[in-house]
Each structure stands twice: as structure tokens, then as C-alpha cells.
Amino acid sequence: MSNPTVANNTVEIVVNGEPRLVADGATVEMFLTAHEIDPDTVVVEANGVILPRDRFGVTALSAGDTLEVVHFVGGG
Amino acid sequence: MTEATTTQSMPSDAVADLPTGWQLGGRTFRSRLIIGSGKYDSPETMVRCLEASGAEVITVAVRRVKLDASDEASLLHYLDPDKVLILPNTAGCYSADDAIRVARLGRAAGLSDFIKLEVIGDERTLYPDVEGLVAATRTLVDEGFTVLPYTNDDVVIARRLEEAGAAAVMPLASPIGSGLGVTNPLNIQFILEAVSVPVIVDAGVGTASDAAVAMELGVDGILMNTAIATADDPVLMATAMRHAVEAGRLAFEAGRMPRRQWASASSPTEGRVGD
16 A cells, blocks of 8 residues: 555556456545445455545555455345 | 223233333343344345334344445445444354454444354354354454354353353354244243343244244344245234234233143132022
8 A cells, every 4th residue: 555646557456355457556445436336335454454434535556455345235 | 781981092002011122232222123134135125124123223244345246235225324223243254353353344334333243163053153252252342342242052151251241142042044943942041040231032033933932031132034034025024023022022021920730710610600
């Protein structure tokens, strides 16, 4: 994770256990929006640490980052 | 003969006569029925069952978002956190560490500190790993969670969970999703005698009579999912469960008559015609 920078090349990250290509420097919020995910309905763990929602827009992704993006589904 | 001039009006709604509320994790609830949100054919049916059940707490699971199927809406689109306590669970976790991680993710949604803690120890029975359960309870209580652990019907473990700071203990009636009802009422009674936190029967209830039986034992509440969600008519079953839980609680508070071996006539034995 780093501060947002101008995106100019693509890096590989791991999201929910699967490799994904994102623009280097894209923020978590940009990643969610690109996948039509409403940031208000998910919780994100970045490199093993829960990312507060107000950090989604200022946390940039870099090569090798690991994200868990979870939400509430039906369960007993 | 004349018609009686005064009539005693019957209570129109027995529900209104229920004692006001019970405490769970510092909150007051009226309904003693907690339902799960899994296994429904649609979120709309789930919402209708929630309304029919009168439940004020509903459990949800924490799962990965499917990145390539974003039409799969979060349950938060269907549930109003101001009207119902959304209770995340740690279902599917087989270690204390996994359960703690999922509990933290659930709390990060920002709705409450409540967690339904499951640490599963066996895939076929879905019985809890009680060692991991007690350890995870301790850790999560230290982190400020209100921990509601799903446990087996073992009085010793129930006491350990209370000592670890659990806000309630939630023994199973029978295996999750089995619908076998309360298979060991004696064990539930032992737990009721042993702990002072609320006792919530979690899992195993199959139909309304099972719920009434559990409530008549004196448990504080029942958590169920499959019995409602997989009934032929889930909304009707949700209604039945609401009544069963209320009836069972009222019967418990009323105090049942003693069981006796021989008949005892209800009508006077004196003054019979022809005597």
C-alpha cells in the first residue's frame, strides 16, 4: 500500500484468493467501483489488516498486495 | 332468563400480556426468537419471514464478495439495522484464529459489537470445537465484543464460556439443520441451573412443538434458521414459530401442573345426577 500516484502501468494483486491486474497506484475505492461494488456494503482487509472505510479512497494498491473483500450474505 | 348486562372482555391480543422484554448483551428485546437469514429461496422471502416471526435479531454470514457477479447484493440492501439487530456469525470457521478474524471483519461493517461465535470441530455433525470456542470467546471479549457462542449441550463448557465473558450461551438442541428438536432436555436444564447469562437454544429445532418444548424448559430464547427457511411455506412457519416461542415462554412462566400417574377428575364428584 502507498499513497495514490498517477497510474501508468499494471500490477498484479490478489483479491479474495485470486490474482487480479490493477493499474499501479489505483486506490481500493477505484478497484471496488470498477467491479461495481458499493464500498458502503463491504469490509476490506488489506494485507491482513482491516482497512477503515474512510481509507478506501486514499489507499493505493501496489504489486503483491492481498485484499479480502467481504460482505454479509444469508446465514444461520 | 335475561341476558347478562355486563360482559368481561377477553384480552384481544395475548402477545400484549407478555412480560416486557429480556436482556441480551445490554440490550432489551421483546421477541425471544432469533432467526437466521440462510437457505431462503430469495431475499424477499427472508424479509417476509423476518416480519412474520417478529424476530428482532437476525444472523448473517460473512463471505467473500464474488468479484465477477456483482449483481449479488449484500443482505444490507434488505435489512434495516435500525429495526433489527444484524448479528454476524463465524459459521464455517474451524479454528479459533479463523473465527476471530471473521468476527473482526463482521464488526468492521460498523453495525454492532455482537458476534455469534462458531468454531466448528466436526464436519458431519457441525459440533463445536469447544476448546477453540472458549479460547476465541476469551480473545473477543477482551477486544470488546459481545460474544454469543454456539456450543454443545455440555454444562461444563457452558460454565467455561460464562467465565470467559460470553454474553449468553447458545447450546444446540440437536445438530444444525437436523430438525430433530431437543434431544437432551436434561442437559439444557443443567445449563440453565449452572449459568446466570441468558441461555439461547441454537440449532436443531424442526417445528413449532420443538420450539415450545425448548421454551418450556425456561431458556431465554431460540435461534433457528432451517426450520423456517426450508418449510413448504416459510412465512407460515415463521408465524407458527413466533406463536410457539411465545406460548412456550408463557407456559414456563405460568408453571406447569405436576405430572401424576393416575387420573384426577376435573368435575365435582359430588352432586352427580342419579347419585
